Amino acid sequence: MRVDFVKMHGLGNDFVVLDARAQALPPLGEGMASALADRRSGIGCDQLILLEPSGAADFRMRIFNADGSEVGACGNASRAVALLHGKPARVETGGGIIAVEPRGDGASVDMGEPRFDWQDIPLAYGMDTALMPVSWEGLDQPGAVNVGNPHVVFFVADCDAVPLDRIGPEIETDPLFPERVNVNVASVTDRGHIRLRVWERGAGLTRACGTGACATAVHAMRRGLVERDVAVALPGGTLTIAWGEDNRIRMTGPATEAYRGSFEWGDFA
Numbered sequence: 001m002r003v004d005f006v007k008m009h010g011l012g013n014d015f016v017v018l019d020a021r022a023q024a025l026p027p028l029g030e031g032m033a034s035a036l037a038d039r040r041s042g043i044g045c046d047q048l049i050l051l052e053p054s055g056a057a058d059f060r061m062r063i064f065n066a067d068g069s070e071v072g073a074c075g076n077a078s079r080a081v082a083l084l085h086g087k088p089a090r091v092e093t094g095g096g097i098i099a100v101e102p103r104g105d106g107a108s109v110d111m112g113e114p115r116f117d118w119q120d121i122p123l124a125y126g127m128d129t130a131l132m133p134v135s136w137e138g139l140d141q142p143g144a145v146n147v148g149n150p151h152v153v154f155f156v157a158d159c160d161a162v163p164l165d166r167i168g169p170e171i172e173t174d175p176l177f178p179e180r181v182n183v184n185v186a187s188v189t190d191r192g193h194i195r196l197r198v199w200e201r202g203a204g205l206t207r208a209c210g211t212g213a214c215a216t217a218v219h220a221m222r223r224g225l226v227e228r229d230v231a232v233a234l235p236g237g238t239l240t241i242a243w244g245e246d247n248r249i250r251m252t253g254p255a256t257e258a259y260r261g262s263f264e265w266g267d268f269a
């Protein structure tokens with residue numbers, strides 16, 4: 001059976017998007033997401049995105065990391081899906097309902113409210129998530145926040161100098177994070193600008209992480225380091241993140257449709 005897909009990316013964080021509303025798809029088999037994500041497959045991606053009908057919103061977006069794990073949120077894919085949908089929509093995700101709005105060559109997304117309670121991150125035991133009394137090889141006193149998925153955020157003098165490929169997987173799988181965690185290292189340039197690199201749970205180093213940008217911006221705002229509206233520069237480009245008086249996070253930035261294709265379902269199932 002041949003299946004159509006759209007290859008999209010948000011600032012270089014790339015996705016295979018399957019639309020189960022437009023075509024009948026068999027249930028996603030164990031290992032299918034990681035087989036499609038594998039760069040040697042001829043397709044490859046950081047996340048597989050599955051669009052389905054929803055009883056609670058305009059449609060449902062399911063998100064699978066390259067390692068096959070299903071997760072609650074993906075900021076860059078939210079903008080990509082907004083572009084694909086072509087008009088404002090409410091989207092059901094594992095992390096809650098978000099609101100997307102295509103805008104120029106990208107989209108603006110209401111990502112919802114951040115959660116800071118240690119049980120909501122989740123952490124293995126209680127502590128202050130604004131200034132956590134923990135460290136890994138010189139990276140210390142991070143903050144943690146859940147923006148539909150779990151993030152830990154470290155502020156450092158120069159985020160480019162952190163060996164994130166080595167220390168990222170160590171922190172991601174630390175028992176402190178029972179559901180693992182996305183690892184953000186950030187440098188505040190001034191009150192309106194942050195530089196950020198992300199080791200993504202289940203995907204590794206990516207060119208950009210939308211939820212990482214939201215988590216980092218909100219955490220920097222919580223610590224009083226930046227204004228409530230900031231530009232977050234990632235290796236793949238820049239996102240604007242605002243944390244409103246209504247406690248909701250709004251992310252704005254580009255998204256790109258790379259190409260359309262099809263594959264034989266049985267080759268990956």
Ligand SMILES: N[C@@H](CCC[C@H](N)C(=O)O)C(=O)O
Nearest residue numbers: 074075076149201209210211
């Ligand atoms: N690339 C995404 C985040 C994807 C999910 C994340 N790796 C997780 O496991 O929570 C983004 O742009 O937010």
